[in-house]
Amino acid sequence: MEPKADAQRLIARGIAVAALGILALIGLRALTAAAPRPEPLDAPPQEFSATRAKAVLRELIDDGVAHPLGTAADAMMRERIVQHLQNLGFAPELQTGLVCNPGGVCGVATNVVVRIPGRQGDHDAVLLCAHYDSWAVSPGASDDGASVAAILEIARILRARPAAQHPVVLLIDEGEEVGLLGAQLFVREDPWARQVRAAVNLDARGNSGQSFMFETGSANGWLLDLYRRAVSHPATNSVQYLVYKLLPNDTDFTVFKAAGYQGFNFAYIDGVAHHHSAIDSWENADAGSIQHQGENALATVLALANTPLQQPPAGEAVFFDVFGFFVAAWPAAWMLPLASLTLLLALINAIRLMRAGAAPIRQLAWAIGGWLAAVLLSAIAGLALLWLLRYLNTIPIGAGSSWIAYPVPLECTFLLLAFIVLGGVSQLLARRAGFHAGVIANGLLNAALAVLLALKAAVAGFVFLLPAAVAAVTTLLVRADGGADSVRARLAVWLPVWVSAAVLLLVFWPLYSALGDHALPMLCAVTALATAGLLPLLGGAAADIRRGLLFGSLAGVIGGLGATIILPAYSTSWPQMVNLDYWLDADAGRSYWLARVDSGRLPAAIRKAAPFSARPQPLYWGVSRAAFMAEAPPLALAAPALTVASAEPVGADMLYRIQLRSPRGAPELRLDFPARTAVDQVTVLGANGSLPVRLGTLPDGTRSFDMVGVPSAGIELQFRVPADSHLVVQLYDQSSDLPVTAALLLAARSPSVSPWREGDVTVVKKSWPIAASAVLIN
Numbered sequence: 001m002e003p004k005a006d007a008q009r010l011i012a013r014g015i016a017v018a019a020l021g022i023l024a025l026i027g028l029r030a031l032t033a034a035a036p037r038p039e040p041l042d043a044p045p046q047e048f049s050a051t052r053a054k055a056v057l058r059e060l061i062d063d064g065v066a067h068p069l070g071t072a073a074d075a076m077m078r079e080r081i082v083q084h085l086q087n088l089g090f091a092p093e094l095q096t097g098l099v100c101n102p103g104g105v106c107g108v109a110t111n112v113v114v115r116i117p118g119r120q121g122d123h124d125a126v127l128l129c130a131h132y133d134s135w136a137v138s139p140g141a142s143d144d145g146a147s148v149a150a151i152l153e154i155a156r157i158l159r160a161r162p163a164a165q166h167p168v169v170l171l172i173d174e175g176e177e178v179g180l181l182g183a184q185l186f187v188r189e190d191p192w193a194r195q196v197r198a199a200v201n202l203d204a205r206g207n208s209g210q211s212f213m214f215e216t217g218s219a220n221g222w223l224l225d226l227y228r229r230a231v232s233h234p235a236t237n238s239v240q241y242l243v244y245k246l247l248p249n250d251t252d253f254t255v256f257k258a259a260g261y262q263g264f265n266f267a268y269i270d271g272v273a274h275h276h277s278a279i280d281s282w283e284n285a286d287a288g289s290i291q292h293q294g295e296n297a298l299a300t301v302l303a304l305a306n307t308p309l310q311q312p313p314a315g316e317a318v319f320f321d322v323f324g325f326f327v328a329a330w331p332a333a334w335m336l337p338l339a340s341l342t343l344l345l346a347l348i349n350a351i352r353l354m355r356a357g358a359a360p361i362r363q364l365a366w367a368i369g370g371w372l373a374a375v376l377l378s379a380i381a382g383l384a385l386l387w388l389l390r391y392l393n394t395i396p397i398g399a400g401s402s403w404i405a406y407p408v409p410l411e412c413t414f415l416l417l418a419f420i421v422l423g424g425v426s427q428l429l430a431r432r433a434g435f436h437a438g439v440i441a442n443g444l445l446n447a448a449l450a451v452l453l454a455l456k457a458a459v460a461g462f463v464f465l466l467p468a469a470v471a472a473v474t475t476l477l478v479r480a481d482g483g484a485d486s487v488r489a490r491l492a493v494w495l496p497v498w499v500s501a502a503v504l505l506l507v508f509w510p511l512y513s514a515l516g517d518h519a520l521p522m523l524c525a526v527t528a529l530a531t532a533g534l535l536p537l538l539g540g541a542a543a544d545i546r547r548g549l550l551f552g553s554l555a556g557v558i559g560g561l562g563a564t565i566i567l568p569a570y571s572t573s574w575p576q577m578v579n580l581d582y583w584l585d586a587d588a589g590r591s592y593w594l595a596r597v598d599s600g601r602l603p604a605a606i607r608k609a610a611p612f613s614a615r616p617q618p619l620y621w622g623v624s625r626a627a628f629m630a631e632a633p634p635l636a637l638a639a640p641a642l643t644v645a646s647a648e649p650v651g652a653d654m655l656y657r658i659q660l661r662s663p664r665g666a667p668e669l670r671l672d673f674p675a676r677t678a679v680d681q682v683t684v685l686g687a688n689g690s691l692p693v694r695l696g697t698l699p700d701g702t703r704s705f706d707m708v709g710v711p712s713a714g715i716e717l718q719f720r721v722p723a724d725s726h727l728v729v730q731l732y733d734q735s736s737d738l739p740v741t742a743a744l745l746l747a748a749r750s751p752s753v754s755p756w757r758e759g760d761v762t763v764v765k766k767s768w769p770i771a772a773s774a775v776l777i778n
């Protein structure tokens, strides 16, 4: 054997080892991407310190009591915020008003507003916003107390700094949880709202992880340029932004964006079990996440406050942070030309190597087929495995949240599933698709996908464009008469794979936190996309290596599945969310226990405590969310009262004025009009004028009006219906307590089962006919 060939082989082997090492490092970096270290208590005063912010947070939610809209604890929280701002030397203003959202949910919100003047007058203000209300079961430390504390830390810094060009308005609002009420009140009524040009919104959907900038105003390209220059630990990408836009989630930023504000939306999303739950406590709030969110907020507020804000240029950008070091961004309009150019280069490579006889058409067909098979089979295998696990009840079938306490074995399982497919496909390709055909196929297919995305979803196109571009350039250097062992050949395989793995893993790894188990088949498909470029090497490798990959991955998948089955789905630090309610149907004189279980699995102990239905089912019309139900002893609770105060004919309609009241003092009232009712709007008649409200529409067509924080005197509504209609409405009142007879049921809730959001509630329902003959005569 020639010594030169030996040396070549040695180098090639060295590259393979180094390449695997680099791939492992990329994976590790993607998997362990973390928020920066919190700055200490004695950090320089002009810098953001999460340790200081956490100390403020402790002051704010010291007692760990939940503080939903309209409660005394909520007023206390507001008072502490106002006090803190006054201690800093500000004169905070309170803005109070009745506000209703497009879902028909109303409440009286009180916002805390501070305006810090700019050097150049009152116009073009920058808004910094977080909400101080929580859900009824949650101390709301991370959502969104930590962001409120971050704003107070930023307020201190802004006070110590020279004024920015533009004013900065601090908005600490409430009613975000029940439906973005405070933000709507601010935009509707606050005199400063009209001067605001840009907003920075801070929220959380978990208690840890990096603070992602996941949404921008409409001048996306311009904003990205600002963000890129301002932020020292960037965490963002345009795929996230695209995914968020497709999800039904909302934050206050939705309201600001609708008001035409530019700006940024920040949140962290790891530890989603803490979100809206009793364990969203001060101890569990991650200081690193607060540091990341706070310093990014400070940096972007200052950047916005010191830049011209009139008519920023419109236009979308493609963007992503590179391992958190810097942000790469370019106009989305460049995607199609860039992707087309890459495809052209890939075709030139293909023609050159085919004409030199290095890649016969038959081999190329095999290589392309193999690549596509690896990706498609991985996606199918991922979906099939997810379906099987749900069917076997190994993972919850919950539509909303499907996260489990120990997801790592499951994530590894879906990742390794792609390598089983890769091993199998490479076995098929051996001696059928040569090395050159394989390299051409990988370049061509990545470029083709880049063109496809450039046409369909340009901002996501970079995940294929980058590996395609690298493949195009490295393939240019591959010699038609060379083998797979040359350094050039090895680089033509490994460089695109590194780039692909880095981009895809960095972008898609956080998707599990965002989407729950829906992300698992995606992880499998993405792993296949990132590693399909290895097929030309695997196809030509020794059969032992392919078999090793196949059976090694298979063993890993079996181990991962075994661990997932053995490990409990929930734990005390990752509890299952179960609300236990008492519902009284005052029409039928019957009562029910309702177990509202997000995961679809009723814990055995709770099932034992009452004769619950086998499956979740809806209770009445208008209650579209199904729950496990059991008969309960009827209690003599006063039903919510509806009084028809007046009925006046207006043309062919009747104009009704009704009073709604909860005699038992429940703080929430809901009025449901049956589906296909002619009523789509009611007017709330308040002491300070009236407010028209569009009714919300429930999935079964029910039109609903919901009032949170109802005064004890009740509320008055007015609406019109055709005079000849026979309308029967359902009125509910809801309180955050349970009758004493619930003790047995509550005792069945183990420490790994927890209430969430509004928690356990008592609901009383009564139907009321609406007719002119029902008018009270007094």
Ligand SMILES: [Zn+2]
Pocket (backbone or CB within 6 Å): 131, 143, 144, 176, 203, 204
């Ligand atoms: Zn929130």
